[in-house]
Amino acid sequence: xxxxxxxxxxxxxxxxxxxxxxxxxxxxxxxxxxxxxxxxxxxxxxxxxxxxxxxxxxxxxxxxxxxxxxxxxxxxxxxxxxxxxxxxxxxxxxxxxxxxxxxxxxxxxxxxxxxxxxxxxxxxxxxxxxxxxxxxxxxxxxxxxxxxxxxxxxxxxxxxxxxxxxxxxxxxxxxxxxxxxxxxxxxxxxxxxxxxxxxxxxxxxxxxxxxxxxxxxxxxxxxx
Numbered sequence: 001x002x003x004x005x006x007x008x009x010x011x012x013x014x015x016x017x018x019x020x021x022x023x024x025x026x027x028x029x030x031x032x033x034x035x036x037x038x039x040x041x042x043x044x045x046x047x048x049x050x051x052x053x054x055x056x057x058x059x060x061x062x063x064x065x066x067x068x069x070x071x072x073x074x075x076x077x078x079x080x081x082x083x084x085x086x087x088x089x090x091x092x093x094x095x096x097x098x099x100x101x102x103x104x105x106x107x108x109x110x111x112x113x114x115x116x117x118x119x120x121x122x123x124x125x126x127x128x129x130x131x132x133x134x135x136x137x138x139x140x141x142x143x144x145x146x147x148x149x150x151x152x153x154x155x156x157x158x159x160x161x162x163x164x165x166x167x168x169x170x171x172x173x174x175x176x177x178x179x180x181x182x183x184x185x186x187x188x189x190x191x192x193x194x195x196x197x198x199x200x201x202x203x204x205x206x207x208x209x210x211x212x213x214x215x216x217x218x219x220x221x222x223x224x
Contacts, residue, residue, distance in 0.1 A: 059219035
């Protein structure tokens with residue numbers, strides 16, 4: 001005898017910062033298998049996750065390097081601007097974590113290149129960001145897209161000290177903008193990025209060897 005059961009488990013969460021209720025659902029399949037003969041009686045229970053309920057992809061960033069690599073944008077729109085879709089013409093410097101919230105002014109302190117400090121500054125700049133502590137497989141809530149931050153740490157000489165962010169695009173792959181260089185979907189070894197946690201994060205003399213983790217960015221920041 002074979003019996004299959006399907007049910008959906010949903011969690012509702014209310015986010016006070018934007019006064020929205022968001023729902024995440026998982027579809028679960030349970031299979032009950034019962035075998036009985038004169039010699040043997042067996043029962044099996046198989047539980048499987050059918051998949052997460054899909055969110056609309058309209059809030060996910062589109063990989064469009066030409067828009068960022070144009071002359072008016074390429075020099076001072078860096079990885080931080082790219083991760084948060086903050087593309088602005090005519091910038092005279094590269095934005096840094098803490099600048100938007102006035103906790104820092106353009107220049108980071110050496111101790112700011114630690115993961116706790118970077119997260120604090122990013123969270124102050126963009127309230128509502130959700131930091132995740134996993135390998136990147138946990139999906140963001142609907143209305144968010146995923147990014148990743150890593151750092152060199154407080155290394156010397158100072159020219160080798162840096163932080164970096166990557167973002168996940170609508171095509172499910174990852175891309176980034178290294179400083180004043182062009183937007184790319186390749187890692188330090190020239191490979192496409194399916195997960196920045198496992199990608200080659202060394203670019204020249206700069207090695208973003210310390211992963212600070214993934215974050216979910218509210219899509220509302222894309223339009224600011």
